[in-house]
Amino acid sequence: xxxxxxxxxxxxxxxxxxxxxxxxKKNRVLALxxxxxxxxxxxxxxxxxxxxxxxxxDESKLDTFINSVNRIDVLxxxxxxxxxxxxxxxxxxxxxxIYSTNVFSVAMLIQRTISYMHEGSxxxxxxxxxxxxxxxxxxxxxxxxxxxxxxxxxxxxxAEEYKDKxxxxxxxxxxSVQTKMLEEAFPGxxxxxxxxxxxxxxxxxxxxxxxxxxxxVVSISSSTP
Numbered sequence: 236x237x238x239x240x241x242x243x244x245x246x247x248x249x250x251x252x253x254x255x256x257x258x259x260k261k262n263r264v265l266a267l268x269x270x271x272x273x274x275x276x277x278x279x280x281x282x283x284x285x286x287x288x289x290x291x292x293d294e295s296k297l298d299t300f301i302n303s304v305n306r307i308d309v310l311x312x313x314x315x316x317x318x319x320x321x322x323x324x325x326x327x328x329x330x331x332x333i334y335s336t337n338v339f340s341v342a343m344l345i346q347r348t349i350s351y352m353h354e355g356s357x358x359x360x361x362x363x364x365x366x367x368x369x370x371x372x373x374x375x376x377x378x379x380x381x382x383x384x385x386x387x388x389x390x391x392x393x394a395e396e397y398k399d400k401x402x403x404x405x406x407x408x409x410x411s412v413q414t415k416m417l418e419e420a421f422p423g424x425x426x427x428x429x430x431x432x433x434x435x436x437x438x439x440x441x442x443x444x445x446x447x448x449x450x451x452v453v454s455i456s457s458s459t460p
Contacts, residue, residue: 237281239304240441241348243267243289243340244314245274249361252434253311258282260438265300268314289314289340297347307351309441312341313361319375330378337382342389354401357445359437360390362408364456383408387452394450403449407437410456 240257244250245266251274254266258279266274271284285296301307316336318329341360352358364370366383373380387406394404410428436455 237261237263238308239263239265239306240309240311241265241267241300241307241344242311242313243344244361245284246270247273248430249434249437250311250313252431253313253437254282254284255279256434256438263304265297289344290335292340292343292347294347301348301351305351306353307348308353308356310345310348310352310356310358311361311437311441312344312359314340315361315363317376317379319379321375322377325378333378333382334385337379338385338389341386345393349397349402352400352402356402357441358390358393358402358404359441359445360386360404360406361437362386362390362406362452364408364410364454367408367452367454370454390452391450398449403445405440405445405448405450406452407440408452408454408456409433410454 240262242250242253242257242264245254246268250266250268254264254274255277257264258281262281264279264282266282266284267287267289268274269286269288271286274282274284283300287293287296314336316333318325318333320329345358363380363383365372365376365380366385366387368384387408390404390406397404
């Protein structure tokens with residue numbers, strides 16, 4: 236049965252590949268990114284690829300989609316922002332911008348859509364292995380890593396708060412994936428996992444795997460970083 240899907244961070248990488256997979260499976264998709272022109276060029280059926288800044292959301296664009304479907308089955312919070320700097324050079328603005336994208340905007344989008352979710356709806360927050368306690372950490376990622384740690388805790392809390400509604404909340408803490416963000420953080424590093432392969436994994440989790448867990452932070456990494 237066709238489902239209604241919202242995915243953020245869809246201009247490239249994992250989010251871009253996820254939209255293509257969900258569209259191929261005949262789902263209705265709302266793709267949110269500041270520049271979705273590349274996705275719109277594909278002219279995918281049942282995909283609304285709109286330009287949307289999750290830090291300054293245009294609620295009317297969300298309302299148009301939500302009111303047309305009146306039900307949200309899957310929300311994948313994939314958008315992320317990273318700054319790599321020595322801690323002493325990381326400014327308050329750096330912390331605020333990273334937390335705004337990686338934590339605050341996620342919370343606000345969930346808040347905006349939760350009333351349209353139902354028993355079996357599924358929220359997936361795309362996190363990082365660097366935000367999981369006890370994993371290897373890397374210098375220069377104090378703001379990014381700590382924001383992903385906050386996202387993981389938010390996921391656990393919301394799973395508890397909405398367990399009676401039977402909406403699932405899980406966080407996928409990804410290791411290195413060959414994306415633009417990885418290249419910016421670790422120039423020249425070649426990840427063992429492509430964005431396309433990770434998108435396939437997330438799709439499978441979003442459609443089947445999530446049913447076996449709620450409020451979990453799932454580490455998905457075959458290497459470091």
